[in-house]
Amino acid sequence: MAVLGKKKKRVSDGVTTAGTADIAFLLLIFFLVTTTFPKDKGLSIVLPEPGEEAQVSQKNILHLIIQPTGIVDVKRGESQQIQQMRPSEIDGLWRQEVTANPNLIAAVKTHPDASYKYMIDVLDALHSANAERISLQVLENN
Amino acid sequence: MSIKGGGFQKSSKASEEIPASSLADIAFLLLIFFMVTTVFQSDRQRPIEWPAAEAATKIDEKQKNILNIWMERDGVVYINDQVHTMEEVTTVVAPLYAASQRALVISVRGDREVPYRFMNQVQDALVAAGVVRVVFATDLEQSMQRERR
Numbered sequence: 462m463a464v465l466g467k468k469k470k471r472v473s474d475g476v477t478t479a480g481t482a483d484i485a486f487l488l489l490i491f492f493l494v495t496t497t498f499p500k501d502k503g504l505s506i507v508l509p510e511p512g513e514e515a516q517v518s519q520k521n522i523l524h525l526i527i528q529p530t531g532i533v534d535v536k537r538g539e540s541q542q543i544q545q546m547r548p549s550e551i552d553g554l555w556r557q558e559v560t561a562n563p564n565l566i567a568a569v570k571t572h573p574d575a576s577y578k579y580m581i582d583v584l585d586a587l588h589s590a591n592a593e594r595i596s597l598q599v600l601e602n603n
Numbered sequence: 604m605s606i607k608g609g610g611f612q613k614s615s616k617a618s619e620e621i622p623a624s625s626l627a628d629i630a631f632l633l634l635i636f637f638m639v640t641t642v643f644q645s646d647r648q649r650p651i652e653w654p655a656a657e658a659a660t661k662i663d664e665k666q667k668n669i670l671n672i673w674m675e676r677d678g679v680v681y682i683n684d685q686v687h688t689m690e691e692v693t694t695v696v697a698p699l700y701a702a703s704q705r706a707l708v709i710s711v712r713g714d715r716e717v718p719y720r721f722m723n724q725v726q727d728a729l730v731a732a733g734v735v736r737v738v739f740a741t742d743l744e745q746s747m748q749r750e751r752r
Binding site: 481482483485486489493500501502503504505506507508509510511527571572573574575576577578579580581582584585588589597598599 | 626627630633634637654655656657658659660661662669674708710713714715716717718719720722723726729730731733734735736737738739740741742743744
């Protein structure tokens with residue numbers, strides 16, 4: 462039963478602003494957590510110091526000659542025998558060769574007209590096979 | 604003893620609520636802190652097609668210690684948003700490298716179709732500038748998508 466003189470129910474006519482700080486915090490935390498800064502990715506190599514030249518015995522070199530077509534000619538040290546491969550097969554080849562000769566150095570020689578991507582494919586395969594001793598050159602006299 | 608709701612005045616007048624009036628200030632401070640400390644990449648992206656590599660790793664270096672050298676398909680070199688000739692690369696990079704106390708990492712961003720002769724010239728120029736740490740920037744290749752050539 463309504464009692465006389467009881468106040469009417471009051472309804473606030475303003476939008477409540479007490480929660481805005483919470484909303485701002487939620488947004489802030491959300492973006493703090495979800496933001497990832499674009500980190501560059503790539504294949505890192507260490508260039509030789511200027512004038513630095515190392516003498517390496519031919520038998521410790523695996524020549525990888527990249528042709529403009531993307532085919533890789535593999536030549537072991539002094540032997541004249543050439544084996545043709547795709548860049549994706551270098552991975553397995555290197556693992557095989559390096560167990561036979563731990564001092565092996567990969568000499569990547571790229572034809573001047575070959576696309577950069579073929580060199581990256583070969584370098585990628587060598588990195589995948591954990592090769593550390595890599596020499597990058599351009600193919601001369603060809 | 605007072606009976607609850609018995610009409611006696613409470614002895615303590617301390618508020619039971621955590622004061623929330625400064626929350627907005629804290630939020631703003633954090634916002635301003637992150638606005639000031641965030642460093643964006645200084646040079647614009649150039650339209651190149653990235654080569655892809657499975658073994659690509661993140662470059663573990665501060666943004667300010669990375670110098671990007673862009674190589675476009677026709678052999679044009681961009682350093683810090685400016686076109687340079689191949690001969691100028693050494694003279695541009697060497698002072699920057701010295702200024703960074705040899706901490707600079709060069710990120711070579713070449714288009715996948717660049718003839719290798721240009722990449723080789725850039726490498727020679729970098730060796731002449733005394734640079735040791737170089738990264739060939741690539742996209743990460745997923746092994747399932749690897750195209751067979």
